[in-house]
Amino acid sequence: xxxGQQESGAAPARYVVGVDVGSxxxxxxxxxxxAVVRGSSCRKVESLYPRPGWVELDPEVLWSQFxxxxxxxxxxxxxxxxxxxxxxxxxxxxxxxxxxxxxxxPFHNFISWQDLRSAELVNSWNKSLLxxxxxxxxxxxxxxxxxxxxxxxxxxxxxxxxxxxxLSWVFKNIYEAEEAAKENNCCFGTVDTWLLYRLTKGxxxxxxxxxxxxxxVFEPFTKCWNPTLCYLLSIPMSIYxxxxxxxxxxxxxxxxxxxxxxxxxxxxxxxxxxxxxxxCFHPGxxxxxxxxxxxxxxxxxxxxxxxxxxxxxxxxxxxxxxxxYLTEGSMSDMGTAIKWAQDINLFTSVDxxxxxxxxxxxxxxxxFVPGFQVSVNDPYLCASFMGLKPSTTRNHLVRAxxxxxxxxxxxxxxxxxxxxxxxLQTIRADGGVSNNSFVMQMTSDLINKKIExxxxxxxxxxxxxxxxxxxxxxxxxxxxxxxxxxIEAVFEPRKDLKEYRLAMxxxxxxxxxxxxx
Numbered sequence: 142x143x144x145g146q147q148e149s150g151a152a153p154a155r156y157v158v159g160v161d162v163g164s165x166x167x168x169x170x171x172x173x174x175x176a177v178v179r180g181s182s183c184r185k186v187e188s189l190y191p192r193p194g195w196v197e198l199d200p201e202v203l204w205s206q207f208x209x210x211x212x213x214x215x216x217x218x219x220x221x222x223x224x225x226x227x228x229x230x231x232x233x234x235x236x237x238x239x240x241x242x243x244x245x246x247p248f249h250n251f252i253s254w255q256d257l258r259s260a261e262l263v264n265s266w267n268k269s270l271l272x273x274x275x276x277x278x279x280x281x282x283x284x285x286x287x288x289x290x291x292x293x294x295x296x297x298x299x300x301x302x303x304x305x306x307x308l309s310w311v312f313k314n315i316y317e318a319e320e321a322a323k324e325n326n327c328c329f330g331t332v333d334t335w336l337l338y339r340l341t342k343g344x345x346x347x348x349x350x351x352x353x354x355x356x357x358v359f360e361p362f363t364k365c366w367n368p369t370l371c372y373l374l375s376i377p378m379s380i381y382x383x384x385x386x387x388x389x390x391x392x393x394x395x396x397x398x399x400x401x402x403x404x405x406x407x408x409x410x411x412x413x414x415x416x417x418x419x420x421c422f423h424p425g426x427x428x429x430x431x432x433x434x435x436x437x438x439x440x441x442x443x444x445x446x447x448x449x450x451x452x453x454x455x456x457x458x459x460x461x462x463x464x465x466y467l468t469e470g471s472m473s474d475m476g477t478a479i480k481w482a483q484d485i486n487l488f489t490s491v492d493x494x495x496x497x498x499x500x501x502x503x504x505x506x507x508x509f510v511p512g513f514q515v516s517v518n519d520p521y522l523c524a525s526f527m528g529l530k531p532s533t534t535r536n537h538l539v540r541a542x543x544x545x546x547x548x549x550x551x552x553x554x555x556x557x558x559x560x561x562x563x564x565l566q567t568i569r570a571d572g573g574v575s576n577n578s579f580v581m582q583m584t585s586d587l588i589n590k591k592i593e594x595x596x597x598x599x600x601x602x603x604x605x606x607x608x609x610x611x612x613x614x615x616x617x618x619x620x621x622x623x624x625x626x627x628i629e630a631v632f633e634p635r636k637d638l639k640e641y642r643l644a645m646x647x648x649x650x651x652x653x654x655x656x657x658x
Contacts, residue, residue: 155226156218157615158211158403159606161599162203162232162332163411164188164255164433165476169210170602171218171225174615176625178597180218182210189250194257197250200238203332204339208398222399227406229609231414231601232332234355235304239311239318239380240335242326245343248318251332252307255473259306262313263299266306271373272297289447290362302473304331304356309374322377329380331356333408340394340405349387350464351413354456359384361445361454361466387413387458388608407608411601412436413457415571416467418604419595420623425566427557429584429592430600431546431574435475437553439468439561451556458608468561470553474511474524476574478542487535495579498540503644507533508651509541511549523658527651546574547583548648554588569593571600578632585632587641596627 156179160169168183184206189197215222235254240247252258266272279294299306308329312319321327330338334348353359353366358376360367366381385391387409393402409417416428416438424442429435438457445454445466457465479491488494505528512524526538558565570592574580585592597603610616 155224155615156220157227157229157406157606157610157613158214158225159229159602159604159609160207160211160231161411161414161602161605162186162207162230162336163601164233164236164253165480167203167206167210168599168602169214170599170606171214171220172603172606172610176603176606176622180214180216180220182213182217184210188253188255192258194260196253196256198236198253199250200247200335203251204336207336212399222401222403225403226615227404227609227613228394229407229409229414229602229605229607230333230336230405231409231411231605232336232352234352234410234412235302235331235357237304237308237329237331237356238335239308239315240328240330241317241321242328245338248315248321248327249311251335252311254302254304256307257301259301259303259310262310263301263303263306266299272299289445292447302357305358305370305374305376308358308376312375312377322380325379327377327380328382330382333410334382337391337405337408340398341392342395342397345392345405347383347385347391349385349389349408349410350456350459351387351410352408353384354454355410355412361456364456364464386460388460388612390612404613406610406612407605409458409605409608410455412438412469413455413467414602414604414608415600416440416457416604417607418600418602419569419571420619420626421567421569422465422619422623423566425563427565427568428600429550429568429570429575430572431475431550431570431580432572433476435472435546435549435553435572435574437470437550437557439557439563439565441466441468441561441563444563446561451553452560460608460611468557470556472511472549472553475546475549476572478509478511478524478545479574482539482542487539491573491577494539494543495577497536498543498579501534501536501540504528504541504544505530505533505537506647507537507541508648509538509545510648510651510655511542511545512655523655525651525655527654528647543577543580544583544644545648546580547587548645550584551587551645554590565590567593569595571595571598573598578630581630581632582635583641586634586636587638587645589634589638591634592632593628594630594632596629 170178171180238251391405396402426440428438455467457467507528510525512522
């Protein structure tokens, strides 16, 4: 059933649809030319946990949810499918599936970006002599040539978030996939690729540059799938889809699905889509997404910064000849920690948390260390509360969780300022946690910067709609899109960083004690 509907009313105009297939929900919004939501729908994504640390999605259930929210949103808007000018699809990144090229049958469920099944493989590789040799060789190459392309491999460290390691696991553990790959009958796809394949009844097998670059298997410097990495991990090169522009006519959804053929005009990775939705079109523009995970993205324009510890280069989008690069810093636990706190009844509604946090002067020395999923630097980081006392209340626990979000934001911001040699401009926030003004104000205080929050926090679906609208001629250019932006609130620094120093130092100590659990 739809979990959100907005103003409806059939008009003789045309509309664009933006779908965001996230980690927790699948959302669809129907936009008019003013980028106003005319109808919406969402369904909860049910993750599967077949073994400890494993996180999967059922492809048939996800497909059903995807089709369902589109139909419901168009119906909620009082429209007919014929009035849809284009469909834009934003998807969670690095979640993937493999299937048989001839039959279309999956070899396994979607393996989520949150999945930890490759932890042992990651640990083995990171301790290997071969990786040390790779570090040495590329350190010398970078020294001799000065080419940043050789910088990232010089300190390459694998992580369970890397698609490459989980894909290597698939070919080591799923016999059918391994055999199909030997016969060039194995297809690999992230969520966008699978949806395109299903929408077009198998006639389109493709992804876009933003999704490809987020797999860790695609080389952003050469804009090709990385043959060296695949050779090292025994991953066949024959499995990868064609990579297309982000804003592009991918074909039409088969008419049997929606009654009429709907043009698919954009596919884009969710964080890059949110960046586009925030209209962060210029070098130095910053987007902070606080959802299931937390992501800081900086537009670096035509300049591609090599991967540095904690920061990763991505292709933001490719539209014709234009290629925009981003640098990203991320934290895997954010909304997840808040959802967990709700599940154990620390509060009833997320809306209560801000009031609870402000009802006390401080957390009374209580620290929360987020670590439910996986730290890029330490796959064995332990989630924990520290500093508990007999006087500790629910309010202290909730405040500690919210403070941990702001402290992690401060860490990533400082890293970006240190490593990215581009003056940072506007900072724009989105995602469910951005609705919490306690977190937003504390983050603004800690980084001593103004942060804008848009009226519409659902930036991933809006970005997908914007990209689809440009490809279909629904909107003319980016300048027109900028005029459609609406700001709900602006958070400016109110407290000096010194006022947070003791609390943050205590939190950093708690972080250190939770490592290597």
